[in-house]
Amino acid sequence: MKRVVDVSIPLGPVHPCWKEPARVKCETRGEKVLSAEVELGYMKKGIERIMRGRPWQEVMFLAERVCGICSVIHNMVFIEGMEAVSGITVPDRAAYLRVVMNELDRIQSHLLANFSYCYTIEHETLAMYLLNTRERAMDCMERIAGVRVNKAYMIPGGVRFDLRDTDRALLLADLAHLEDSVHRYGRMFDTGPLIATRSKGVGILMQEQARIARAVGPTARASGIAEDVRLTHPTYRKLAFTPIVRTEGDNHARIMLRFDEIFQSLGLIRQCLHDLPAGPIRGGGTCGAGETVSRGEAPRGELSYFIRSDEYGRILDIAIRTPSIPNIDACTHHMLPGVTSLADVTSVFVSADPCIACNER
Amino acid sequence: MVQSIFWYLKEFLRGPWIHAFLFAKTAPLVTPSYFREYPSLTEKECTHCFTCRMICPAPGAIEVLQEGGTWHPVIHRGHCLRCGLCVEACPEGVLASGRILQWQEEDRTSFAATFHIQVDHATCMRCGNCCVSCPVNKEQDPQMASGGHSANNEVIMKISSGRHTVIHEERCVGCRTCEGACPNSAIRVARVVEGLQGVAEG
Amino acid sequence: MSLLQDAKNWVRSRSIHVAYVDVGSCNGCDIEILACLAPRYDIEQYGIYVHNNPREADILLVVGAMTPPWVERLPALWAKIPAPKAAIAIGNCPVSGCVYNRRETYILGPVAKYIPIAAEVPGCPPRPTEILSAVLAVAPTVFRDYEVNRS
Numbered sequence: 072m073k074r075v076v077d078v079s080i081p082l083g084p085v086h087p088c089w090k091e092p093a094r095v096k097c098e099t100r101g102e103k104v105l106s107a108e109v110e111l112g113y114m115k116k117g118i119e120r121i122m123r124g125r126p127w128q129e130v131m132f133l134a135e136r137v138c139g140i141c142s143v144i145h146n147m148v149f150i151e152g153m154e155a156v157s158g159i160t161v162p163d164r165a166a167y168l169r170v171v172m173n174e175l176d177r178i179q180s181h182l183l184a185n186f187s188y189c190y191t192i193e194h195e196t197l198a199m200y201l202l203n204t205r206e207r208a209m210d211c212m213e214r215i216a217g218v219r220v221n222k223a224y225m226i227p228g229g230v231r232f233d234l235r236d237t238d239r240a241l242l243l244a245d246l247a248h249l250e251d252s253v254h255r256y257g258r259m260f261d262t263g264p265l266i267a268t269r270s271k272g273v274g275i276l277m278q279e280q281a282r283i284a285r286a287v288g289p290t291a292r293a294s295g296i297a298e299d300v301r302l303t304h305p306t307y308r309k310l311a312f313t314p315i316v317r318t319e320g321d322n323h324a325r326i327m328l329r330f331d332e333i334f335q336s337l338g339l340i341r342q343c344l345h346d347l348p349a350g351p352i353r354g355g356g357t358c359g360a361g362e363t364v365s366r367g368e369a370p371r372g373e374l375s376y377f378i379r380s381d382e383y384g385r386i387l388d389i390a391i392r393t394p395s396i397p398n399i400d401a402c403t404h405h406m407l408p409g410v411t412s413l414a415d416v417t418s419v420f421v422s423a424d425p426c427i428a429c430n431e432r
Numbered sequence: 433m434v435q436s437i438f439w440y441l442k443e444f445l446r447g448p449w450i451h452a453f454l455f456a457k458t459a460p461l462v463t464p465s466y467f468r469e470y471p472s473l474t475e476k477e478c479t480h481c482f483t484c485r486m487i488c489p490a491p492g493a494i495e496v497l498q499e500g501g502t503w504h505p506v507i508h509r510g511h512c513l514r515c516g517l518c519v520e521a522c523p524e525g526v527l528a529s530g531r532i533l534q535w536q537e538e539d540r541t542s543f544a545a546t547f548h549i550q551v552d553h554a555t556c557m558r559c560g561n562c563c564v565s566c567p568v569n570k571e572q573d574p575q576m577a578s579g580g581h582s583a584n585n586e587v588i589m590k591i592s593s594g595r596h597t598v599i600h601e602e603r604c605v606g607c608r609t610c611e612g613a614c615p616n617s618a619i620r621v622a623r624v625v626e627g628l629q630g631v632a633e634g
Numbered sequence: 635m636s637l638l639q640d641a642k643n644w645v646r647s648r649s650i651h652v653a654y655v656d657v658g659s660c661n662g663c664d665i666e667i668l669a670c671l672a673p674r675y676d677i678e679q680y681g682i683y684v685h686n687n688p689r690e691a692d693i694l695l696v697v698g699a700m701t702p703p704w705v706e707r708l709p710a711l712w713a714k715i716p717a718p719k720a721a722i723a724i725g726n727c728p729v730s731g732c733v734y735n736r737r738e739t740y741i742l743g744p745v746a747k748y749i750p751i752a753a754e755v756p757g758c759p760p761r762p763t764e765i766l767s768a769v770l771a772v773a774p775t776v777f778r779d780y781e782v783n784r785s
Contacts, residue, residue: 084707085655085686085688085711086686089686090656090661090664090665090668091656091661091664092655092656092657112703113656113657113658113701113703113704114656114658114659114698114701115658115701115702115740116658116699116701116734116739116740116741117734117738117739117740117741118734120738120739120740121733121734121736121737121738121739123738124620126622126623126624126625127625128489128517128623128625129489129733131489132489132490132513132515132733133733133734135660136660136662136732136733137660138660138661139659139660139661139662139663139664139665139759140661140662140665142660142662183665183668186668196443199671199672199673202669202671202672202673203672203673203674205669205672206669206672206674209669213464213466213467214464214466216468217466217467217468217516217529217530217531217532218467218468218514219666219759219761220662220665220666220759221513221515221660221662221758221759223513223515223516223517226627227626227627228626228627229627229629231516231520231541231627232532232535232539233535233538233539259443263436263439264433264435264436264439265436351629351630352539352541352629353541353627353628353629354629355544355626355627355628356626357546357624357626358624383548383622383623383624384622384624385622428659428660428661461675461763461766461767462763463761463763467761490726490732490733490758491730491731491733491735491736492730509756510726510729510730510754510756511726511729511730511732511756512726512756512758513726513732513733513758514757514758617737
């Protein structure tokens with residue numbers, strides 16, 4: 072089919088708005104985007120190839136380094152997969168601490184995503200507020216695990232470090248502060264008139280389109296699909312988790328959904344800290360042979376690891392499916408076509424929170 | 433439009449904002465004491481058991497070297513991930529990083545490991561590099577010649593009657609020196625590590 | 635002449651424009667550079683301005699383990715930066731390849747093979763304070779008396 076196209080505009084791979092190298096090619100007529108295509112391959116390191124033949128203590132670090140922003144969930148899903156394969160049970164205290172760490176990571180990832188969006192629509196004040204708030208979440212994690220990014224917190228059979236009572240009190244104080252600031256900035260975003268012109272009704276992803284593209288995570292939940300892998304996770308089920316859903320499906324809904332999920336995560340952490348049972352943090356147990364698919368809800372959506380291991384717990388075969396793959400597809404094929412201004416292309420792309428490092432590994 | 437001007441005016445006329453604007457000062461750039469820095473040496477004596485090398489997830493990050501008659505681990509910056517596993521795994525407490533050592537004593541956490549040597553006889557060339565490079569073999573039989581032959585039966589592995597033979601697998605410390613020395617990647621050491629708590633070390 | 639040079643030295647130590655390029659990292663170092671922008675670290679109070687335009691930059695922060703597509707693109711990007719310029723490798727990846735530097739990997743590191751690296755900040759990832767102090771330490775020494783040293 073022949074189409075009339077004015078200009079085909081490439082954005083990237085090095086672009087002031089992209090944090091990572093990716094090229095988005097937009098076919099435009101005037102300012103209107105007719106179709107978009109994403110071109111990847113700048114970040115392929117072959118992590119799954121490197122993982123083969125290695126024991127958990129090495130693969131754990133490689134799994135974390137699939138994505139530095141949501142490293143905790145990669146660690147968690149891989150370790151839970153190894154535990155399922157080898158029949159290791161986790162002490163209750165460790166299971167709760169894992170949820171605390173995971174939700175803290177989700178908070179900082181969502182704050183970073185919202186920062187990127189505000190930065191892309193040139194609302195630098197709000198962006199800097201959010202980035203500074205994120206530092207507080209990073210402090211919480213640093214106090215528990217001793218490091219800011221790539222924490223290596225979970226091991227088969229438990230976690231590495233316990234939560235001290237002094238740190239628990241500090242964590243609760245920080246959570247209260249986080250809630251205050253996120254509440255304020257969330258309201259700023261929700262009611263800001265200039266933000267609304269850049270966000271409301273831009274980059275709409277309808278529910279059917281989201282289903283066709285198999286969108287996951289906040290991108291799908293902002294389009295009215297109530298899917299969250301945390302619903303099937305045993306520890307989250309104890310905490311009576313229910314996903315948040317919005318139906319608008321535009322940029323504004325996606326960002327507001329992330330703000331709402333931050334409050335939900337704060338609630339989950341408080342609940343965990345309240346229910347935190349006493350006891351050991353490591354149960355021991357060696358990894359063995361088996362095959363499984365382990366799933367978890369990353370900040371960007373459903374993450375799954377297919378794992379096959381040999382009798383000494385070494386990885387024979389591994390396949391990682393990260394949430395950014397369907398989300399980038401949903402973004403380029405369903406959100407970007409029909410965008411009325413080229414200036415919105417970057418903000419629509421960033422609002423889906425694509426993680427290129429996750430995507431290519 | 434007018435509404436947004438008022439909004440910004442309201443935002444910037446808050447007392448805390450004006451105070452922060454006039455007296456902006458970043459906190460001094462300090463690293464908190466609990467940060468997992470590069471492992472540093474404590475006063476304790478290293479027994480060159482190679483546990484740190486065994487557990488290290490990064491290639492080329494840690495070496496155990498002999499200098500002036502004493503052994504001590506050396507951390508290579510640019511390779512080390514600051515994961516702190518070596519600090520946790522070291523049975524002697526030679527390394528320290530952040531609060532790991534203190535927490536480990538309080539929680540009585542440790543790592544236990546077993547090792548299994550696997551040789552692919554189809555690709556093994558019987559060159560004996562693994563047997564010669566093995567640090568445990570070197571202690572048992574310092575005379576071991578370049579072919580990996582030895583009269584000593586206390587070594588972990590040797591080349592005997594034209595075949596790579598593993599004699600004492602239980603003596604392996606999992607340092608992976610043999611994997612690095614093998615030209616064909618025929619030898620593999622499986623390290624089965626488990627995290628424990630409340631078990632006396634040793 | 636020397637007065638002019640002194641003025642240039644002073645200006646260059648107070649106004650450092652930074653671009654960063656991600657040549658295949660895990661995002662860990664990437665977001666630590668972003669965190670430097672946060673008011674807590676406030677990179678701009680030292681006159682460091684981060685924007686991703688190589689044509690305006692003085693310092694290039696290289697993040698990542700050098701994947702094959704960047705082998706020809708990184709030197710091209712480096713050529714676009716006007717002199718005087720310096721590149722700083724952030725994190726373990728550009729220095730050694732970090733955990734990716736193993737059998738069966740795709741990476742073609744280290745970055746120093748392709749462009750001259752003035753300084754390295756090891757760590758996986760380095761803290762924002764480490765990145766900040768590295769940029770502050772490198773910029774004045776590299777750009778000092780640039781015109782004199784060139785002739």
